[in-house]
Amino acid sequence: MEAKIYMAPLQGFTDYVYRAAYAKVFNTVDAYFVPYISLKNNVIPNKYVREILPENNEQSRVVPQILAKDAAEFESLENVLAEHNYSELNLNLGCPYPMVTNRGKGSGLLPFPDEIDKILEHFYTQPKGELSVKLRAGYKTADEIKDVINVLNQFPLKEVILHARVAGQLYSGEIDENAFAYATQNLKHKLVYNGDIFSMEDFIAKQNKFPGIDTWMLGRGILMNPLLPHEIKGIQVSPQERFDWLNTFHQTMLKSYLEVMDNEGNALNKMKQFWIYFSWCFPNQRKLLKHIKKVKSLNKYGEIVKSAFYEI
Ligand SMILES: Cc1cc2nc3c(=O)[nH]c(=O)nc-3n(C[C@H](O)[C@H](O)[C@H](O)COP(=O)(O)O)c2cc1C
Structure with missing residues (x-):
């Protein structure tokens, strides 16, 4: 059975430009999860609107994600997504940052399963599509997942994606495999694994630990x-294909950012952000990233990238 792969939402990285370029060049993931949208002073900021416009999301399965503190906020965002004809939504119960959790959103909801229950109850009284949940194992402790799973089991969720860390860990430190194993045994929904798959070896190790899982979010x-x-x-993938595809991918990203950003400087800043991770495709990753971060003109940027591709 072929593994299914979902692209994880990463605010500031997997934006619509990235998702479209990825789909055009590689096209190997089974679903694209959009970084969360949320309300600010009761309206959706433009930067989030751009991310969900249908013309920016032409891949076959795109799942927008809602970050909300209660049923009312959830409903406002859900209505906007319904206007754009999305039939599948995801609820964020994972965001670990204090600015979010202190407002009772993201993983800040995990210690309050009753609040989660209210959001889901509200959604399922008049569902406008399918809903999945992406969560951490807990806000303070991984024990929190037990009560949360009891709530999730009451509703016909499409699936549940678990990144088995607690909020304080942010994105490093051990994944709590016991918490993930607990979910495999107690959750009645389809479970998707997420966290720290950086190589084929990582994937095989997780697959051996959790043989019942067939979908992986990376x-x-x-x-x-x-x-x-x-x-x-x-x-x-042959070495020549790898070279060609990475090259086309990079060119596609640059061309799109030059088109959609106000000016070259902003496009360059976006590309610098992209290289934080993309530089790992190249030898001398640290040195290359340092050079790219320092660059001030598009010409110089072009030179550095060209020589990086010579070394690949
Ligand atoms: C910079 C950054 C932004 C993220 N933004 C989101 C987000 O908007 N929504 C979400 O559910 N998770 C978000 N995440 C978490 C990722 O989706 C994922 O759960 C986490 O990175 C672990 O998976 P990985 O090890 O495969 O990267 C973010 C992570 C990072 C590092």
């Missing part, structure tokens, strides 16, 4: 090696 692993989903799916 974030930084794809950003660092866009061809990792090919490897996982057993699709052979």
